[in-house]
Amino acid sequence: MPPEDSVRALVERIRAGARVSVLTGAGVSAASGIPTFRGPGGLWRDFRPEELATPEAFARDPLLVWEWYAWRRRLVAAAAPNRAHDVLAAWSRRYRGFALVTQNVDGLHERAGTAGVIRVHGSLWDLACRDRCAAAPARWREEAIELPELPPRCPHCGGLARPGVVWFGEALDPEVLAAADSAADCDVFLAIGTSAVVYPAAALLAQAAAHGALTAEINPEETPASASVDHYLSGRAEEVLDRLERGLTTAAFRV
Numbered sequence: 001m002p003p004e005d006s007v008r009a010l011v012e013r014i015r016a017g018a019r020v021s022v023l024t025g026a027g028v029s030a031a032s033g034i035p036t037f038r039g040p041g042g043l044w045r046d047f048r049p050e051e052l053a054t055p056e057a058f059a060r061d062p063l064l065v066w067e068w069y070a071w072r073r074r075l076v077a078a079a080a081p082n083r084a085h086d087v088l089a090a091w092s093r094r095y096r097g098f099a100l101v102t103q104n105v106d107g108l109h110e111r112a113g114t115a116g117v118i119r120v121h122g123s124l125w126d127l128a129c130r131d132r133c134a135a136a137p138a139r140w141r142e143e144a145i146e147l148p149e150l151p152p153r154c155p156h157c158g159g160l161a162r163p164g165v166v167w168f169g170e171a172l173d174p175e176v177l178a179a180a181d182s183a184a185d186c187d188v189f190l191a192i193g194t195s196a197v198v199y200p201a202a203a204l205l206a207q208a209a210a211h212g213a214l215t216a217e218i219n220p221e222e223t224p225a226s227a228s229v230d231h232y233l234s235g236r237a238e239e240v241l242d243r244l245e246r247g248l249t250t251a252a253f254r255v
C-alpha cells in the first residue's frame, strides 16, 4: 500500500479544490484483463508489440497486423472497466477542471463514464484510410467487434484501411497534443499505470511540475519518473485509486 502521508497530501489538495489532471497508461486496464505491452500476456503469437505497432510492419504484412488488432478488439469487447476507471469517472463528474489524458486505445475510460477523454494514441475502435484519400474522414468509428473483412478497406477509395491509432515512430495529432499540454496546466498531476518512457508521458509530468503542480505516480513498479515526482505511490491503480477515493469521500478521514 502507498505511504499514508502521500495519500493524505493528495486528498488534502484535491479536497481544497485543486484542478486535477491524470495521465493513464496500459497499467490502468491490467485489472480488466487487458495485457500491458511489456508485462505478462503482452506477446501475441510470439510477436512483441513493438514489432507490430509500426507503419513498417503494416507495409510489410497488413493482414498480420490486422489479425493482431482483431484479437485486441475481441479482448477489449469482452472486458469491463475496473475500479481504477470507475474512480476516475467519478472524479470527472465531481471535480471542476478535471482532465484525463490517456495513452490507452481500449475505450474503457469512456465506457466507465468519463467524458472528454484526451486520447493521445487514438482508439482501437477507429479506422483510417491508409492512403489518407481525400474522400475519407481522418478517422471513422467501426464498433462491430468482427470486421466484415480482414484487412478492411477504405469505403471511399477501396484502398487499405488501417487502425486509427498512433504507431511507434508516428507523430501525435497536434490538436490532441495541444489539449494534453493544456491539461498539464493544473494543480495536481497524477501519472497512473504508465512506464513513462513513451512520449508524451515524461514530458507532461515535467510540464505539470513547471506549472507548479503537485506531481504523483501510481505504479507497482518504479519507472524513470518515480524519483522525480513529489509522491511515488507504489501499488496497483485499482487499489491505490480506491484508497484515495475512500479518503476523498469519507467525512471522518482526517487530513
Ligand code: NAD
Residues within 6 Å of the ligand: 024, 025, 026, 027, 028, 029, 030, 031, 034, 035, 036, 037, 038, 039, 103, 104, 105, 106, 107, 121, 192, 193, 194, 195, 196, 197, 198, 218, 219, 220, 221, 223, 235, 236, 237, 238
Ligand atoms: P507499458 O506496457 O509500457 O507499461 C505499463 C505500465 O503499467 C508498467 O509501468 C507497469 O508497471 C504498470 N502496471 C502494470 N499493472 C498495473 C496496475 N494494476 N496498476 C498500475 N500500473 C500497472 O504501457 P504504456 O506506458 O501505457 O505504453 C505503451 C503504449 O502501449 C501506449 O501507447 C498504449 O497506447 C499502448 N497500449 C495500450 C493498451 C490499452 O489500451 N489497454 C494496452 C497495451 C499497450
